[in-house]
Amino acid sequence: MRRFLLFDCDNFFVSCERVFNPSLKNRPVVVLSNNDGCVVARSNEAKAVGIAMCAPFFKIADKFKALGGVALSSNYELYADMSNRVMALLRSAFDEIEIYSIDEAFAHSEGENLFEKGLNVRNDILRQTGISVSVGIAPSKTLCKLAGETAKKLSSDKVIEIKNQEDALPLLQKIDINDVWGVGRSITPKLNYLGIFTAAELAAMPRSLARSKFGINLEKTILELNGFPCLEGDSHSCQQSLICSRSFEHEIYQLSELKTILSEFTDKACQRLRAQQASASGIVTMVETNRFKDARFYQNSCLISLEENSTNTARFIKAMNQGLERIFRAGLGYKRAGITLVGITPLHESQNSLFSNAKTSEKEQKLMTAFDEINKKLGSKTLYFGAQASGINHYIRRARKSCAYTTNWNDLLKIS
Amino acid sequence: MSFGSPAENYAEAALDLNRLLIKHPSGTYFLRMEGNAMEKEGIFDGDILVVDRALEAGNNKIIIGELNNSLTIRKFLIKEGKNYLTNGDSQPQLIKPTDNFSLWGVVTYTIRSFEK
Known part of the structure; x- marks a missing residue:
């Protein structure tokens, strides 16, 4: 029988x-977003002293320091490399894995003794990378998530296997529907009104009622909670949107400067899009002034849809520029801006419009592949689009960043 | 019509230092020696250390150890059931049961440049 393992x-x-x-062990540690804006990751000790996710750093800085806490800037070079190591170990242990995010992946297995295998792989990852991994094993991905969340609370050997519904029930009874994968906050009050508060109660909800009142997705969730897998590969594993946004050290007033920065973000997001073999159908551009400083807080966003799905950076940059021109208000200082690629579809599934020119789109894909290859071989920024500034990193503040221990020869950990 | 190169049948993959020096790619890290603590063991200031976290500690191995939340490079000794750290110079340091010690990795190679 086929099972899923969530690492x-x-x-x-x-x-x-x-x-x-x-020396960062056994004390509160947080990692901050770009420009050291807000908290994006917390150690258990930081959670225990009440530091909230996404807390603006300047608000908690003094209190956190007084508690003996350490705050670090994001070190994406390091996290990406460590993530690659974890994923490579998973790939060598299982025939099929789906990378869900930088720190999460599903493995599929038809094999026996999965608890033992999960534990062995967990121990191997811990030994080779020093990263502790929680493992949830179950017949469906939704149950995997719940098993994994429960495993996280264990102090060692963090593996939980749900073999059948008897295993699942005591676990489901303890879980709030809000914490069930795929149950949105918007429908929680309605479910509560129907007397459904726990995952166990949701699992027992009549499917026909779920479908007629809430739609097919909730019905799928109910099936999944009952151990019938119905979230298959790509449609769920492919990220629904790709976001690249940032707060700036200094407010930006010039449209041209925002254009340059957002072109850079668009390029990054498009590279990630192509890396996951997908195309997108539109781009949302977002700008925001300083909400802590300016009484005239302004925030706006604009979606520009393309005529057909694309992977072409140039098309998205053009659409982003259109969107930005619509929402840009002169005279304001922008503290934050970003873009989101939406309508993401795996390449082999993407539907082209009636008027699409298959040849043009194939040609564009080849061009983008060549573009990515060159940047990969000769270093990123060898080729870039006209609107981007070369080496734009200067405006990102990462004052508390640790070294790029695994990606830069000049940054190796010194030992004595 | 082409007859190919006469050397084709003798083609071998070119020597690859990565394959020689790295047995476990996901578990191998490079560190840099700082100071002269390990000169007796032939490790000098500035040397690049190839460290394999997939290996077990053993008697006389050069290891990176995590001792009371700080990392150090030493030779690992096992004598009469007790574990010690030494740099071959001073008295070996006994790892006490009250110490918080764990193995970080085993040093498998060093790389030294002679054109500094």
């Missing part, structure tokens, strides 16, 4: 930092 790294960013700096 989820515990407090991943903090765990990466602790591998190379053990």
